[in-house]
Amino acid sequence: MSELSPISVAFLVFPNVTxxxxTGxxxxxxxxxxxxxDLVWKTKDPVPTDAGFALLPTRTFAETQSADILCVPGGFGTMEVxxxxxxxNWVRKVGADASWVTSVCTGSIVLGAAGLLKGYRATTHWASHDQLAFFGAEPVxxxxxxxxxxxTGGGVTxxxxxxxALAAKIRGEDHARFIQLSIEYDPQPPFESGSPEKADPATLERYWGLVNRSAPGRADKVKAIAKRLGF
Amino acid sequence: MSELSPISVAFLVFPNVTxxxxTGxxxxxxxxxxxxxDLVWKTKDPVPTDAGFALLPTRTFAETQSADILCVPGGFGTMEVxxxxxxxNWVRKVGADASWVTSVCTGSIVLGAAGLLKGYRATTHWASHDQLAFFGAEPVxxxxxxxxxxxTGGGVTxxxxxxxALAAKIRGEDHARFIQLSIEYDPQPPFESGSPEKADPATLERYWGLVNRSAPGRADKVKAIAKRLGF
Known part of the structure; x- marks a missing residue:
């Protein structure tokens, strides 16, 4: 594969990231x-995640002034971010020149707060979908x-x-198919419960109950932050 | 959720793990x-993975004498393991008393080498499937x-x-559905290329070409190791 053009991928990592x-x-x-x-953060100290273990940044903000692909993941820690x-500022700086400005889950709220989704169609975790509009994005x-x-990708998985999909754009569909085979990505979810449309009402209610207990008034807070940021 | 019984999950982590x-x-x-x-290894030093960053063990072998769920992931590093x-010995020890002895991808080859799959039906990454039989398991x-x-799970994803599936066994289907909704697991692979049956012949040939270049004679080596281990 030595004829392939070099590509640098910078993931933002932050405390309480999903x-x-x-990692997907x-x-x-x-x-x-x-x-x-690279996993990039302020320092190279271990960064706690939501899953009981830490991720170790490979580079600091100061060491990473650019990347071909910027990717921002989500999680409850986005509220601090x-x-x-x-x-x-780091997201703005790297995002300004990156070939691809990307996110998964509520990472798009961070891209939005950095001003990188104004006038763009975008998605995020289903439970935060409406919040994209606070930053001038069009939720899809x-x-x-x-x-x-x-x-932008939806929730977590x-x-x-x-x-x-991005691999196909960058290296062509054949290469993306090769990666898919290598990671045996032939998903067989044991249940039909992966979206608010498919989940049963009790599961959906339980989810909102958890959000409201663990992060009450979250959407209103994000809206107020967007306002302070000038959106 | 305070009425739920406590559960400890110990993942083996090792150099060159997928x-x-x-993380899935x-x-x-x-x-x-x-x-x-917990991510468990000999020491708490960072452990390099196959994806360009390290994972940080949370506990050492010496600190982890038991777990309710033992899970061994796979990757090219399994050959050393x-x-x-x-x-x-650690896998044998923890596996002997764990409620669930589990693996993803070629982690099942490690369970096999530890003697934990003798007489059991099991699976692994599609490209290593036949190797399970070297350790007395029945490949399914x-x-x-x-x-x-x-x-045991198949490859990577x-x-x-x-x-x-394990969550449903332990906490019931409703809880598993709740987790699935929370991680928006409604997979939509952009291609049909996630198994050797679905991939086109050129993709499959490319995959075997890579395996044969990067790890020539791998199956024979695993077989010889199984023999040395007394299988």
């Missing part, structure tokens, strides 16, 4: 060939949304579909 | 409620295989299906 938002597409994109994958000018109900060089 | 084999099911199982997820008595072509308390 780690699969990042990282697995796919690491197989683009001639590719470096969109109030952190140091992080937003699709698992993966391409709009010019912005690519959409990152694998996103990674394969 | 990180999504671990870790995301699912971390949402079982009242659950601890099945020749490392220190690792196999299914994405997730349950046999008594052994649960099967770990998400595996995690949800």
């Amino acid at each position: 780690q699969l938002d990042l 597409p990282a697995q796919v994109l690491s197989r683009l060939g001639n590719t470096t994958v 969109i109030q952190d000018e140091e992080v937003l 109900k699709q698992r993966v949304v391409f709009d010019r060089n912005r690519v 959409s990152g694998i579909d996103f990674g394969l | 990180q999504l084999d671990l 099911p870790a995301q699912v199982l971390s949402r079982l409620g009242n659950t601890t997820v 099945i020749q490392d008595e220190e690792v196999l 072509k299914q994405r997730v295989v349950f046999d008594r308390n052994r649960v 099967s770990g998400i299906d595996f995690g949800l």
